[in-house]
Amino acid sequence: MSKLVSKISDSELQVMRVLWEAGTELPIAEIRKTLEVRSDWDTSTIKTLLRRLCKKEVVLATKKEVFYYKPLVTEKEYNEYSTQKLIDKLYSGSAKNLIASLLGSKKLDDEDIEELRTLFKVGDDN
């Protein structure tokens, strides 16, 4: 996936989400339809964002009757990559440190903790 992912900006991310949710490649019309509900971007803004995403090679445009846009990175890849970057920047590269910090900062309620404890058990037998 390469570090190019890192360069998806916040606005661009909105567009990626539409593509990720769709699961199929989409023509601009569809992207617009979805986005005009969420943001009140002008069409040309969306076009600019798509163009930039293509330039960054995280989206591929395929010419048919009209262009169809398809993400070249998955949402999971992007999320994991971004998370790792945060971990590197703020937690000395240790995911454990991040989790410990979350535990200490009351971001998790009892129910969360219970669920996670279960997950930790499951992940144990490997």
Added chain:
Amino acid sequence: MSKLVSKISDSELQVMRVLWEAGTELPIAEIRKTLEVRSDWDTSTIKTLLRRLCKKEVVLATKKEVFYYKPLVTEKEYNEYSTQKLIDKLYSGSAKNLIASLLGSKKLDDEDIEELRTLFKVGDDN
């Protein structure tokens, strides 16, 4: 702390770290001494970054014989704030989701998991 924290850029963060590590307010000379080892920034770059941090009100400059710089946000505040922003952006605001994702992505070795399980136990009795 307000959302101003969000606006600390990567370069600025380097400067913040120096201040955080120091624990006291520092004059430019000290900041330079520390930074010239880590980065090879020109003095004027450091001055620019300090100026921007002051404008953003995350650093306070106090005039004595010379200016002394002191952080107005703690590293912990900053880290927690940034982490929360990532969680909001990528994990629907759920810290639990983030942790679950980390568990699923093999970013934690057995030792980490063991330690964390202990932490989860400790955090239990509240």
Added chain:
DNA sequence: ACATGTGGGTTACGAATGTAACCTGAAAGG
């Protein structure tokens, strides 16, 4: 006395971002 360094202040300049206007040509509505 003079070059150098240092602090404070101002200005600069290219890349990235957020957001959009504008132009052209085809399609579609009426």
Added chain:
DNA sequence: CCTTTCAGGTTACATTCGTAACCCACATGT
């Protein structure tokens, strides 16, 4: 036919960021 809409493409423009140059004034080494 004429107006509107929309795709594709180009250009724009303010803000932020990374990185620094430049100017002035004072202190200091030699």
